Amino acid sequence: MDDIIFGKNSVLEALESGEREINKILISKNLHSDAKLNKIKELAQRKGVVFQFVAKEKFAPYAEFNHQGVIAQIAPIEYMDLDEFLEMPHQNDSLIILDGIEDSHNLGAIIRTAVCAGVSAIIIPSRRSVQVNSVVEKTSAGAINHIPIIKVNSLTSAVEKLKNSNWWIIATDASAKDNYYDIKYNDMNFAIIMGAEHAGVSKSLLKSSDFTVKIPMLKDFNSLNVSNALAIIIFEAVRQKLTEKKFTK
Amino acid sequence: MDDIIFGKNSVLEALESGEREINKILISKNLHSDAKLNKIKELAQRKGVVFQFVAKEKFAPYAEFNHQGVIAQIAPIEYMDLDEFLEMPHQNDSLIILDGIEDSHNLGAIIRTAVCAGVSAIIIPSRRSVQVNSVVEKTSAGAINHIPIIKVNSLTSAVEKLKNSNWWIIATDASAKDNYYDIKYNDMNFAIIMGAEHAGVSKSLLKSSDFTVKIPMLKDFNSLNVSNALAIIIFEAVRQKLTEKKFTK
Secondary structure, three states, X not given: OOEEEEOHHHHHHHHHHOOOOEEEEEEEOOOOOOHHHHHHHHHHHHHOOOEXXXXXXXXXXXXXXXXXXXXXXXXXXXXXXXHHHHHOOOOOXXXXXXXXXXXXXXXXXXXXXXXXXXXXXXEEEOOOOOOOOHHHHHHOOOHHHHOOEEEEOOHHHHHHHHHHOOEEEEEEOOOOOEEHHHOOOOOOEEEEEEEEOOOEOOXXXXXXXXXXXXXXXXXXXXXXXXXXXXXXXXXXXXXXXXXXXXXXX | OOEEEEOHHHHHHHHHHOOOOEEEEEEEOOOOOOHHHHHHHHHHHHHOOOEEEEOHHHHHHXXXXXXXXXXXXXOOOOOEOHHXXXXXXXXXXXXXXXXXXXXXXXXXXXXXXXXXXXXXXXXEEOOOOOOOOXXXXXXXXXXXXXXXXXXXXXXXXXXXXXXXXXXXXXXXXXXXXXXXXXXXXXXXXXXXXXXXXXXXXOHHHHHOOOEEEEOOOOOOOOOOOHHHHHHHHHHHHHHHHXXXXXHXX
């Protein structure tokens, strides 16, 4: 099913950015013209996006959203297949595996950080996890269009596949002995598993990981937001990559 | 004015954690008893918290919140005075200065990360900034009770005061020459200035900073969430502190 963008501002933004393919814009027949609506129609026409005037009853299913009589149907996120990803060449690449992240803001922030850190893809499970919804897209600040999302039925099988394809698996666990900066991230393909906000990484995944690492805390308050925890680890890998480069040049 | 916590679950949580002082609990007279409500009354009685049955009209001002007929009035956050903070002894301490952060989720996540990294205090301006509201408290996962928040009328004056008290000022700026990991964070008291989500650190503050640093990106998508950016920088300082300790022991 199509994703939907609600309201004049959001539809206008989507038209202007051109980041997501818009299938159709629906405008309520009862709507009075104003500057924003005119701009929407003008941009849609210029960009070849279909718009249609419909009875206000068409908006009834979206009563809970602030649609202002204007919605855009956009093409849904296309997920990548893990096998397809593994068939591509990889050298010193990184992956992020999200084990049951539930909060849309967190997923959005993780996607942004992953793109900035040059991560190759993000793997999420098809169940017990937040999916890529409109809050995620908004919080990702457009980053969702710059990184493939791989959806898998079983994270355990995905991890086995990765290991068989020469990827190293790093899981985060508050009781780990090693600190995240003890790992040498260069010279390998690695996947970092981040656990759910409360439960952490599931035991079966911890067991099949090659490394487990923790983030040492300076105060006994062991509760980093999951996107912040990921940012700390993945940018340590970036730091190692950039500083090692400097020395070997 | 008091801060207010809405709904049975949140009030129960507040009673159980005991992290914030509860002034009074108000319960709607029309409310039917259930297990949660009984637990609230029982806990309140045991902990000596006043609760009062009031007409449902008392809840009219809170119609937009999901209060379920139960609210708790809690003592407001007590802000610390900058002068008071500077009079305390400081050695290799860190501070975070937030220049116009507008998003409650971001402030909450920043507070959590700051506590985990052992930061001494967070400075926010009294205007053009999100204040410590209930979303901030919730997103901070209780961390708000473990770090002083300093509210100042002018960040520029605050920075001058800090500099005169032997603090070093580090501002983040995407166009800086130095990377955040080029700084040696040990052996000094430092304050990191993080800018607003869109505008960044204001020019006058950049000018009065001792260092400006950037976070190098591996992909040309220069848009980290502000709490993630802070996490990356402050935990580099933690890493330096912990690894240097290891070597000198």
